Amino acid sequence: MNDRAVNFLKELVETPSPSGFEQPVQRVMRRELEPVADEVRTDVMGNVIARIGAASDGALRVMLAGHCDEIGFMVRYIDDKGFIYFAPIGGVDAHLVPGQRVHVHTAAGPVLGVVGKKPIHLMEAKDRETVVKLTSQFIDLGCVDAEAARNLVAVGDPVTFAVGFEPLQGALAASRGFDDKMGAFIVAEVLRAVRRRGVPPVEVFGVSTVQEEVGLRGATTSTFGIDPHIGIAVDVGFASDVPGVEMKEIGEFKVGGGPIISRGANIHPALFELLVRTAREEDIPCQIMGAPRGTGTDANAMQLSRAGVAAALVQVPLRYMHSPVEVLSLDDIDATIRLLTGVLFRLDNRFPIIPD
Template sequence: MEQMDFDFLQELVETPSPSGFEQPAQRVIRRVLEPVADELHTDVMGNVIARIGGTGEHCPRVMLAGHCDEIGFMIKHIDDNGFLFFAAIGGVDAHLVPGQRVYVHTASGPILGVVGKKPIHMMETKDRETVVKLKSQFIDIGCVDKAEAEKLVAIGDPATFAVGLERLQGDRVISRAFDDKMGAFVVARVLQEVRRRGPAPVDLHVVSTVQEEVGLRGGTTSAYGVNPDIGIAVDVGFATDYPEMDKKEIGEFKIGKGPIIARGPNVNPVLFDLLVATARAENIPYQVMGAPRGTGTDANVIQLSRGGTAAALVSVPLRYMHTPVELLSLDDLESTINLLTALMYRIESVGQFIPN
């Protein structure tokens, strides 16, 4: 991965964007895509939509969607001693939260805090085996009382884990929020590549969607607004190449072995075949996931928008999803960008996606 692209990825994943509070990350997306897109706008939900027109008349309208929101927390109560009580934004694992450093994102900027934890020495045996419910956990920002805390923090302020992107060995990187700012990165890079290579035979709309983690909300509204003929969600997928993951239940998916292409009722069968054919023709490694029902991603709502859309889901294998140490391969990101870019030049007409 080129250093400029890595810097874009790092800035995006480290910029806070819990569901409903995505605009700091969306400002990054807008800054990067404004010089590239024919059109760029933000809708009332906060989705950022960038477009490059295609060659010829009546081009198929293609939508690529990656959601930029991340899981996090929201401040719900400040007690008399200045401790902050919170609720989850999205699917937060209560096991992981105690003892973590967090940033509370306030009107005047981020404030560092820690999620307090009773020392193990003071815990009964049964308590050591019990997960503390999120409603009983609290953030300590070092204030002496409620009055001091309320000068800094407001009810409804969001918070995120205080970690960023770091390199491991080879092409492996870790960060919070790869789910799914990685997807927003991928679709933005596809738009850049289409601009670099020259016009494709599609009217390409790239969308950085919002509020996926709390109900596919931005994907729903942006798909209605764009009204695509073909829509592809780019998200993370469960890697199963580490201990305790059940390959029999999920499938076998490895880091570094390429994007995961979903197959099932949420995916247009012709579009699935075209994705696989493109990967083979371009010598791009890929993996296939059987998805026997809705995928729980923006592909669900894209498929069902208006009169229906030829939908697909392309995922990047990820270890440790919804933790502060999500792990993926930079090579898998590049392979996903290459696959989707090449696909844009292989789409011929809307009619080719009507199943026979």
């Protein structure tokens, strides 16, 4: 991955975008997409939709979707001493939150705070083994009282972990928000690759969707509006190459092993076969996931839109999902961009939308 791409990915994951508050990151997406797309627009939900026209009229419409929202928190209450109580946005593990630095994103800009925790010396033995409920956790801004805190933050302000992109060894990197701003990044980079390669045989819609973490909401509305024939969701998938993850339950998926291609009820069989064939022909490593039901990703919302869409799901293996230290391989991202670009140029009106 070149420096331009790494800087773009870093900017995306470090720009705050909890579900419902995605427009800071969507502004970055619009900036990157406008030079490469024929049209870029934002719908009423806040989804950013970029289109590249096909080589001929009447071509298949193909939608690529990566959600740009991240997990986070929301300010719910400020007590008399100026401590901030909060609620989760999306699926946040309460184990991980105490002792973290956070940013409260206010109208005037980010305000740094810490999630406080009683010192272990003052805890009863039984309390040391108990997870503190999120409703009992609090943010300390360093304010002397409620008035000082209310002069800085307001009820409803979003909150994110105050961490960003850091390279690890080899091609690995850590950050909050790879789930799934990495997917929005891949969608943008695929459109950039399509533009370099030439006019595609299909009409391509690249969508940075919103509010996936709270119910696949952006994908639901954007798919209805675009009405694609084919939809491919780009998301993260569970890596099982770390201690404590049971391969017998989810399968064997390695960071650095290439994109994960899902197979099952949520996936159009001919589209699955095309993805696998493209990976083989382009010499792209890939991993197969059995998905016996709806996947809980934007692919599910796309498949069930209107009278149905031929859907697929391509995932990048991710360690430590929904934590401040998510880890992935930049090589897997590059492989996914190559895979999806190759698929787009293998699609045409002969693709069997209706299963045999």
